[in-house]
Amino acid sequence: MHPSLIDLVHISKSFDGELVLDDLNLSVRENSFVTLLGPSGCGKTTTLRIIGGFERPDAGSVIFNGENITDMPPNRRQLNTVFQKYALFSHMNIAENIAFGLKIKGKSKDYIQDKIQYALKLVNLSGFENRSVDSLSGGQQQRIAIARAIVNEPKLLLLDEPLGALDLKLRQDMQYELIRLKNELGITFIYVTHDQEEALTMSDTIVVMNQGYIQQMGTPEQIYNEPENAFVADFIGESNIVDGTMLHDELVEIFGAKFACVDKGFGVNKPVDVVIRPEDIDLVKPSEGTLTGIVTHLIFKGVHYEMEVTTPNGYEWLVHSTDMFPVGQEVGIHVDPFDIQIMNKPESEDEEAVGVNE
Template sequence: MSSFEHAVVFALSIPYNIPMSYKLIELQSVSKSFGDLKVLDNFSLYVRENEFLTLLGPSGCGKTTLLRILGGFETPDEGRILFDGVDITDLAPNKRQLNTVFQKDTLFYHMSVAENIAFGLRIRHASKALIKEKTDYALHLVGLDGFADRMPDSLSGGQAQRIAIARAIVNEPKVLLLDEPLSALDLKLRQDMQYELIRLKEELGITFIYVTHDQEEALTMSDSIVVMNAGRIQQIGTPEDIYNEPKNAFTADFIGDGNIFDALMIHDQHVSILGTDFECVDTGFGENNPVDVIIRPEDVELVSPEKGTIEGIVKSVIFKGVHYEMDVDAHNYHWLVHSTKMVPEGTPVGILVDPFNIQVMHKPSRPDEEAANHA
């Protein structure tokens, strides 16, 4: 387990002694319900200074509510929120040292771009010279020099979202909250903006808390990812950890593609998948214990039938650009296989998996840990 490296950990469940100053924001056992629906369930988390943290999960997992609680737009039913060690649970939004870039287009349409950006500074009665200087700087940061006098109506979606970011960062918040700011943009623009955001974070040196349901976005930008489902944390870790070592079927299924199996842990380092004994590296799952296993499609090696652990037959082949995506039927399971080498349809093949690439996980103890697409 490499979670000690992680910027974000379960504050209560992790016993390590991390200095208090690292915890810029700390959520302690936060719960929130809307009617009968429990959106956040005893949620604890802390965020370190200067990190890019992503809250990742499907729609309705509570990530936006969490962000709104941080922004001050919702009050938790239970639990406290500390900011730099100070309780801000009941502090009004306008008193918090953080700014939000909203999912929806929230520019002020009766104001020019410059007036939009200057709004927060005006509220704080900054001098005209300062406002001009900071506005120009913010415009420069988001790459929209010369847009000061434009009206929001005349901006494209990407430009509008960049202005929204400029409007937030001009106030020099300690934390910038971003609620799916790129979801309305097209793919190309979204990718460009992802790099822009990373660059901005580097330049400004402030903490970003980013909400998304797009796992690619999360993997691309984050220092740490919090995978959420049904108001609970599923896993916290670096993008690599989350991808390579999912802790449960939900995370495995939600992040990237994968072959997920109902398997049996025979004993340490031996797991029975589809009735066949596979070698693995995991230990400590007991003997003859049901487990979940995930094997990433790029980790499945296709060899000649006699060399494989189990045999199968290629059912379909799709060209995906960098790789081929193949469907291999072996032991009545459709294996998803990614490979740069094409094996023609109808070819009998053997399947081989490096023991290191077989990820064994405990069976879900709660419904929220189950894979969303699990058959």
């Protein structure tokens, strides 16, 4: 087990009286790839800026490698940031940009030269030393921003939506590139994004945030397959979130039909939220389904068909399937027990506020 590299302890921060982070606690292990994921305004960027030293928390402390760095200015922190929109120095060429941190630290010319070559090779931009910043494409600028950060050999690299300004294809390429870089360098990455696919692809650990709270922290599989609340389920991928009643362990009633599930310990006759991913719904003959409904909508999406199946109570189930059922056909809905995810209903208004109602 790796020791933790950075700990955020009881961090609170508000801007103009508006609470952005509320008593946030987060611990990041050395050599992990952690993604802070959430909608805009959830506090993820503020969290990153507090770690980077660009914001000071109103309360709480930042512990880095066992040292309290809450009040340390950014230039003295042993970590580097890759900024949104790259923030390269436009009055310097590529080599000078990469050398900036090393020059400040007073490294020798030879050392700096070696590092520039090494970093450019690492980001596949060898030979770009004398190019100007303006002559580079967005993707190339982003690679230089990464190179500029990693030559300083930080223990921790912070990335603030670094791929946000790139087009889809480039973004996917860069995702693989980042994973490769992380594995080659052995640096801890903390990555901020609002793109759930990006988070699922790259991270060891995803921290889902909303309205200043951590909603759930876990591996991509845990976050996707076992969302802890309706917000996480809704934010990560598409899902059907319906009201249900937990009759007893491993049996839940949805819209009057009984579904077998694998969850236990919710009590007897307890109202719960039930999450079922669209790809986990099997459409079968009406006689074989637990619920029946009519296909009311059909779109071809390439990999699969997206359908809406309306049950007699009026709920429209979102279904992804490689089998096509025409609009108007009556179908049965079947869900395997392990594909049903049961969640407690929010108990207080406070919890409700961080739910799907926003």
